[in-house]
């Protein structure tokens with residue numbers, strides 16, 4: 001995907017100064033119904049109230065002991081204790097989930113080698129470019145289901161070409177489709193990784209939207225990680241930008257897990273070195289924001305706000321999908337999340353046609369991605385019909 005999403009979003013903002021019917025569905029930022037960004041006053045207040053010493057000094061490069069413990073607890077939730085009993089774990093703060101992804105490619109990838117990704121995906125090619133790596137694709141869907149056969153056969157193929165394979169899985173709330181693996185699909189995927197015993201697998205599990213899935217237990221899949229054998233090293237890429245709706249702060253973490261202690265030690269020292277030699281350290285304010293909301297009394301209030309956001313995002317997506325189904329507007333299989341993709345024949349031309357009608361969305365392989373997280377309910381009302389009519393679908 002060669003388009004610049006940030007530029008499309010800027011164009012939409014400019015257009016909205018001239019026209020009052022602009023629909024900006026270009027970017028994955030949550031906006032509340034009154035169009036306030038991030039949607040959680042409690043987060044803005046916490047940022048503003050942090051004392052100087054939690055904002056200005058250099059932080060520890062990996063985020064420090066408290067941050068590491070907090071971010072691991074945050075991501076593993078109530079399963080932390082059980083997972084810690086079975087696996088070694090460490091973490092390094094990163095500037096957003098992006099920092100965790102970029103450093104994983106840099107630490108574990110080799111120029112000219114392949115990264116294993118799905119054919120429909122977020123912009124991993126940008127990170128691959130920087131690491132001078134190529135992409136090796138599997139099909140994401142077969143009909144309305146995750147294409148497990150393609151995942152397996154293509155992985156086996158790649159495992160015969162190179163010893164170390166970085167396997168990128170973006171779940172839950174896959175960007176751009178909103179697909180979320182079921183527990184049993186995730187378990188099968190773990191089994192497939194375990195079968196590649198002659199390889200060195202780095203399982204980069206991009207959980208940027210972990211806190212936004214509508215699963216009944218959005219941490220349950222973590223309980224399958226301890227089943228991974230010694231040849232698989234897991235890196236969880238956490239995005240505080242998404243969880244806290246604080247996109248510009250650059251908060252994230254790479255969490256490394258393995259049943260092999262030496263691999264986890266190696267992970268930590270290499271990510272710290274990577275950080276020191278590139279972005280240096282993650283902003284202190286971001287690290288302290290996560291520490292602040294990890295205190296039980298603060299987390300409780302945060303989760304109330306998060307629930308409000310999740311309920312709204314769910315309502316928006318349900319409304320869009322329902323309307324789309326009623327008029328036969330096709331989308332990729334959707335389960336939960338910030339986005340959906342409307343299937344169109346010529347995405348590169350179609351997104352420009354939509355722009356002529358003040359609808360800003362992003363062209364993707366096979367369709368147009370709409371960031372439903374950023375639209376108010378009244379903007380979603382009638383949007384599928386407009387898209388169908390404009391694109392003559």
Ligand SMILES: Cc1ncc(COP(=O)(O)O)c(C=O)c1O
Pocket residue numbers: 028095096097098099122170175206208238239240241242247251252
């Ligand atoms: C799938 C996916 N992973 C990771 C990220 C990285 O987010 P950030 O670097 O803002 O934390 C994003 C952001 O859009 C994303 O969509």
